[in-house]
Amino acid sequence: MIREYKTIEEVxxxxxxxxxxxxxxxxxxxxxxxxxxxxxxxxxxxxNGSDVLVQLFExxxxxxxxxxxxxxxxxxxxxxxxxxxxxRVLSGMGEPIDGGTPILAAKSLDINGTPINPAxxxxxxxxxxxxxxxxDGLNTLVRGQKLPxxxxxxxxxxxxAAQIARQARVRGSDSKFAVVFAAIGITFEEADFFISDFxxxxxxxxxxLFINLASDAAIERISTPRMALTAxxxxxxxxxxxxxxxxxxxxxxAEALREVSAARKxxxxxxxxxxxxxxDLATLYExxxxxxxxDGSITMIPILTMPEDDKTHPIPDLTGYITEGQxxxxxxxxxxxxxxxxxxxxxxxxxxxxxxxxGRTRRDHAGTMxxxxxxxxxxxxxxxxxxxxxxxALTPLDRLYAKFADEFEKQYINxxxxxxxxxxxxxxxxxxxxSILPKSEMKRIKPEIVxxxxxxxxxx
Numbered sequence: 007m008i009r010e011y012k013t014i015e016e017v018x019x020x021x022x023x024x025x026x027x028x029x030x031x032x033x034x035x036x037x038x039x040x041x042x043x044x045x046x047x048x049x050x051x052x053x054n055g056s057d058v059l060v061q062l063f064e065x066x067x068x069x070x071x072x073x074x075x076x077x078x079x080x081x082x083x084x085x086x087x088x089x090x091x092x093x094r095v096l097s098g099m100g101e102p103i104d105g106g107t108p109i110l111a112a113k114s115l116d117i118n119g120t121p122i123n124p125a126x127x128x129x130x131x132x133x134x135x136x137x138x139x140x141x142d143g144l145n146t147l148v149r150g151q152k153l154p155x156x157x158x159x160x161x162x163x164x165x166x167a168a169q170i171a172r173q174a175r176v177r178g179s180d181s182k183f184a185v186v187f188a189a190i191g192i193t194f195e196e197a198d199f200f201i202s203d204f205x206x207x208x209x210x211x212x213x214x215l216f217i218n219l220a221s222d223a224a225i226e227r228i229s230t231p232r233m234a235l236t237a238x239x240x241x242x243x244x245x246x247x248x249x250x251x252x253x254x255x256x257x258x259x260a261e262a263l264r265e266v267s268a269a270r271k272x273x274x275x276x277x278x279x280x281x282x283x284x285x286d287l288a289t290l291y292e293x294x295x296x297x298x299x300x301d302g303s304i305t306m307i308p309i310l311t312m313p314e315d316d317k318t319h320p321i322p323d324l325t326g327y328i329t330e331g332q333x334x335x336x337x338x339x340x341x342x343x344x345x346x347x348x349x350x351x352x353x354x355x356x357x358x359x360x361x362x363x364x365g366r367t368r369r370d371h372a373g374t375m376x377x378x379x380x381x382x383x384x385x386x387x388x389x390x391x392x393x394x395x396x397x398x399a400l401t402p403l404d405r406l407y408a409k410f411a412d413e414f415e416k417q418y419i420n421x422x423x424x425x426x427x428x429x430x431x432x433x434x435x436x437x438x439x440x441s442i443l444p445k446s447e448m449k450r451i452k453p454e455i456v457x458x459x460x461x462x463x464x465x466x
Contacts, residue, residue, distance in 0.1 A: 008080065010039075014071045019269050020062050020225060022048065022069075024076050027058045033082045033118070036060055041073040048076075049083060049225065051270070061225050061266065063099070082118060085233050086111030087240040091214045092184060095201055098218030098230035100237075104201075112240075117232040119239055119293055128296035130330075133361040134250070134305060137173035137426035138166075139418050140348040141355075143436055144375055145333055148361035149176055149248060150296035152306045152329040154256075156322050158315040161335045164196055165423045166346045167254050167309055172209040173426045174250050178366075181301050182247045185213040188234035191220050191227050191258025214241075220258070227262035235293045235304070242302030249302065251294065254309035256287075260321045276320045284324045291328045331355040344420040351383060367429045370459045373451035374436045378414070380450055381443060385411025403444075410442045437461050 013025040022038075034050045046069075052059040060076070085100045088111055095104035102108060130150035136142055147153050157163035171185045189200055197217045204210040214237050218230040231253050238249040253259075260279060267280035275281035294306035308329070312322050315337060326332055336349035362371040388408040392400060400408065418435060421427065427435075440448065441461045448456045 008077055011076045012072075012074070014069075014074055014076060015057075017066045017069055017071065020066060020223065020266070021051070021269050022060050022062060022066065024058045024060060026056050027078075028056065030058050030078050035079045035081060035083050037077045037079070038062070038069070039075045039077070040068070041070055050078070051266075059270070063223050063225050065223070082116050083229055083232075084114040085117055085236045086114050087237055088112035089241070089245055091237055091241075093211050093213070095210075095215045095217060096233075098190075098216060098222055098226040098233065100216070100233045103217065115236050115240060117229060117236045118289075119232070119236055121292070122295055122297060126298050128298045128300075128303075129360065130296060130303075130305075130357050131360045131366075132179070133177055133366045133429070134248075135173075135175055135177050135429055136170050137428070138169065138346065138348075139421055139427055139432040139435065140346070140350055140353070141170075141333060142427070142429050143371075143418070143432040144350055144358075144378060145331065145353050145355035146358035146361050146367075147174075147305065147307075147355065148357045149305055150294065150303045151331075151355070151357050152291050152294045152308070153331050153333065153355055154322075154325050154329050155307060155309045155333045155335065156317060156325075157309060157311050157335040158337055159311050159313075161311075161337065161340055161347060162345065162423070163254060163309050163311070163335060164192075164199060166335070167252050167307070168200060168203045169346070169423045170307060171204065171213060171250070171252055172207050176248045177429070179248065182245075183212060184241050184247045184249050185209070186216070186234050186238040186241070186249055186251045187213055188216045188218075188231050188251070188253040190218050190230050190253060190255055191222075191262065192217070192255065193220055224262040224265045227259055228266065231256075231259060231290050235290065238304050239293065242304045243297060243300050244302075246301040249304050251304055251306045252309065253290075253306070256308045256310035256325065257313070257321055260287075260310075279320050283320060284327070287324055288328050291325070330357050339415070339419065342415075344415055345422050346419075348419060350419065351379070351386070368433055370437075370451070370455050371429075371433060373455050374433060374440070374459075376450040377440060377448060378418075378436055381407065381410055381440065381447070382414050385409075385414065403447075406443055410439060413442060414439050 015023040015025050036048045038046045047063040048060040051061045090109050097103045130148040132149040134147045216234045238251045241247045242249045264279050294304045296303040313319050331354040333353045334349045336347050339347035385407040388404040
């Protein structure tokens with residue numbers, strides 16, 4: 007039985023205290039009816055005996071405490087899910103905003119999901135091709151992996167996110183591939199960019215787009231990634247799809263958490279963020295993965311902007327603890343006009359060894375990857391030395407390495423946001439660049455693989 011309460015005691019920002027409440031659970035959804043009959047939604051944040059603290063999804067402006075009524079639904083925030091979601095644009099609360107018909111729900115699911123039993127998890131091992139050389143060739147994304155992108159404000163992470171959403175696919179698999187895209191706390195301009203890009207390229211047909219604008223309430227921002235992951239879980243584990251979840255920007259999500267924490271007068275942790283930031287982020291990221299006995303999987307790419315480009319900031323720091331690597335975007339590379347501006351050396355994919363090699367990509371992948379890393383690192387060192395001592399001070403070999411580093415940045419890293427390279431094209435380009443160096447320098451590749459793949463140069 008749903009009861010109504012007229013015992014609203016006080017309102018402070020997005021929070022509201024209701025007294026003498028019975029039988030209400032944490033995270034339960036509620037409705038506030040105003041004297042004029044309009045409704046506002048809220049959720050239970052804290053219970054103290056018969057006193058309940060709720061958080062409003064909308065503004066608390068104009069709320070008449072004496073005349074307003076509160077009803078609790080008996081369940082948490084739910085999302086209506088079905089395969090019809092593909093190709094739709096939804097709000098941060100899962101309501102259609104593309105002018106289409108309401109989604110015919112196959113079922114309604116709690117947005118907090120249910121944890122995957124660790125014993126039921128399957129190891130990520132299948133290669134996902136993004137069409138981006140710096141990811142495919144050097145920091146390979148594997149199906150079921152969590153691979154974040156660390157960016158900075160003003161860097162083109164939105165373009166990179168849209169490119170991955172357009173181009174990503176699982177090679178050698180018959181299963182359907184879907185993208186769930188959650189835009190958290192973005193500007194209207196960015197939202198328009200994502201919607202129009204996906205529609206223009208046709209990627210919208212396999213995408214579910216959740217858009218939460220910067221002007222929306224903080225509580226909606228906290229729900230948006232959970233809505234996206236609930237949709238992904240349904241498509242992956244009940245419809246048997248490979249789902250790629252892209253979330254941008256996690257920094258906005260963490261800021262919303264901080265806002266709510268401050269409103270609750272909690273003692274802050276590092277840099278004002280709540281002490282439970284790690285736990286909260288883990289409840290999101292750990293919903294990715296593969297299950298034994300299930301064809302579907304969830305692969306996750308969370309994107310965050312590092313405040314002041316500081317990778318020791320709590321948000322990238324804690325994200326790095328939970329996830330399996332990171333792709334770091336560099337401001338220096340961006341200034342030099344390289345797109346996408348991926349900083350290859352500090353980037354890492356901890357599961358790349360599991361998704362490459364014969365039968366998955368190509369037998370020369372591991373060797374060329376290690377050699378490219380090693381040669382580029384040495385080339386960077388040679389270039390730094392050149393700045394200090396001048397080119398004349400370098401050995402002929404070091405000059406070759408410096409030339410290799412330049413060409414590697416111009417050709418391998420700098421591919422733009424519209425070029426879709428297959429893994430074969432990426433590997434062949436790697437060999438072409440390595441051939442700038444003497445064959446004797448290929449110390450990280452097996453001799454038989456060098457002999458098999460070393461490019462034959464045209465004799466003019």
